[in-house]
Amino acid sequence: MHFTTRTVTFSDRTETAALNHLHPGATETAAPAAQTSAPxxxxxxxxxxxxxxxxxxxxxxxxxxxxxxxxxxxxxxxxSSSSTKLIHGGLRYLEYYEFSLVRKALAEREVLLKSAPHIMWPLRFVMPHDPSMRPSLMIRAGLFLYDHLARREVLPGSETVDMRRHKVGVPLKPQFKKGYVYSDGWVDDARLVVLNAIDxxxxxxxxxxxxxxxxxxxxxxxxxxxxxxxxxxxxxxxxxxxxxxxxxxxxxxxxxxxxxxxxxxLRLVKGSHIVVKKLFEHDHAYIFQNTDRRIIFAIPYEGEFTLIGTTDVESDSPIGKAQIDESEIRYLCEQASRYFAKPIVPADVVWTYAGVRPLLGDERSDASAVTRDYMLDxxxxxxxxxxxxxxxxxxxxxxxxxxxxxxxxxxxxxxxxxxxxAYLPGGDLSAWIGPPQRPDTDFERFDAALAERHPQWPAATRRRLARCYGSRIEMVAGAQGLGEEIAPGLHEGELVYLHEHEWARSADDVLWRRTKLGLHMTEAERRAVARWWAARWPNETMTTGDNVRTTTWS
Missing domain, CATH: 3.50.50.60 (FAD/NAD(P)-binding domain)
Structure with missing residues (x-):
């Protein structure tokens, strides 16, 4: 597939100037014009x-x-910032005969992966076989359909693995001897929204x-x-x-x-997630079958953590005020503990988030069975x-x-x-690496090129910036470099860039949506970012993680 640069890549000075010309209209959002009489x-x-x-x-x-x-x-x-952060066809939707939705989603996976390899990448999923759940024949048939309903150029097909000899079996209970491995993708959901807005x-x-x-x-x-x-x-x-x-x-x-x-x-269905310290060392994710016929994922997250979710419960909270409840935390811990050798308990949870999905209503009593398809009315x-x-x-x-x-x-x-x-902003890495080859290897080549150009940057900071901004990274650093470090790994240059070009209007916008740095910081460090923000832009909101509508942290 040939990707054009119709969208702005920002490696070209003319395009960068064009963006800067357009953004006064966007900056107007924080300091809007006075009321006018004529529309x-x-x-x-x-x-x-x-x-x-x-x-x-x-x-x-x-x-x-x-x-x-x-x-x-x-x-x-x-x-849109409260998803499980997957680019996936929805393997479980095959069980509800949602073939059209699955085919459409499978076809989109590689289109999206190629458009923004910095914020999306392939991910292999492991389904441990539990004979008391779905039979092997059903799983193999489902994976065959998953492999063949849409064309694949980048993502490898499914396979069966011996969990006793494969690295993915190490953190699991020994009773799980066989597993099925298949491909989907990961996405930074909040950044995907912002990149579309930038474009x-x-x-x-x-x-x-x-x-x-x-x-x-x-x-x-x-x-x-x-x-x-x-x-x-x-x-x-x-x-x-x-x-x-x-x-x-x-x-x-x-x-x-x-x-x-x-x-x-509309059926408003709450999906909640928990984050715990890293449960395994490899780079695969897990999909676990639960006794209630639902599934949950356990996914490598932010380097140091594992993301577990999601629940599917009818939301009775005011719209926009959803929060995880204790029963959901217990449910996710209990279901994950059915598979992991080391039990997970609520005390292990370091962060949670919850969001409400607006699903097309139907008569099905099980919220997890309600279609995820859309309708344009x-x-x-x-x-x-x-x-x-x-x-x-x-x-x-x-x-x-x-x-x-x-x-x-x-x-x-x-x-x-x-x-x-078309690429999403930051997704065209050709100015750094030449013609694209594969989204996953393209990003690694970009990171290597970035290390050569900025050897003074710590490796962790460099890689995070590469993931967040792709080929827009020189806009973040600016002519003066990254500037003063306001909190570990977060510099003044990045904060200014996020304010000027990505509509960030509070510390929360930065720490929990534009990045996930809030998860890596102490409360004191988060508050230091909020104080810096308030001093720089005193007329804008000063909040600190604990006030995020769909987020809690401990």
């Missing part, structure tokens, strides 16, 4: 700064439409964080829209079309702000309105492409789809 015009206004909203904004802006995206909080502040802005979109859509009224030729920030300041906009990508808030937005009837039933009773129902991280690009196709048809724009062969 500003755009083709499409998108409500929601999660993965679906930014994906649609990127696609539409790349087709030449004028796009505004508003998000009431931070980008990826809720569901949308690079193509001319206006990205407004901290602004909620408080009123949208349909007229014959468009929508009259009011955006309001936390201070009560307003911005009026007029849009030819409106996109409701509010995720868990989609139905509420239709009723309360767009003055329309919600036509679909067009309302053409006047000016166009698109509501996005459901969806998952892996299929966001395809969802955005289909949404853009539909909107462009209705807005008489004939520009073709383009994102399937």
């Amino acid at each position: 500003r015009d755009c083709d499409v206004l998108i409500v929601g700064g999660g993965i679906n909203g930014v994906g649609i904004a990127r696609d539409l802006a790349g087709r030449g439409l004028s796009v505004v995206l508003c998000e009431k909080d931070d980008l990826a502040a809720h569901t 949308a802005a690079a193509h001319g979109a206006t990205v407004l964080t901290g602004w909620r859509c408080t009123d949208a009224r349909r007229e014959a030729e468009g929508w009259q829209i009011t955006l309001t920030d936390a201070s009560g300041a307003t911005q009026p906009w007029k849009a030819r079309a409106l996109v409701n990508a509010a995720g868990p808030w989609a139905a509420q937005f239709l009723r309360e702000h767009a003055h329309l009837k919600d036509t679909k039933s 067009y309302d053409m009773q006047g000016a166009p309105m698109l509501t996005v129902w459901g969806g998952k991280i892996t299929t966001f690009r395809k969802l955005a492409e289909e949404a853009a196709d539909g909107l462009c048809k209705r807005l008489h724009n004939r520009q073709p789809a383009w994102t399937a062969n």
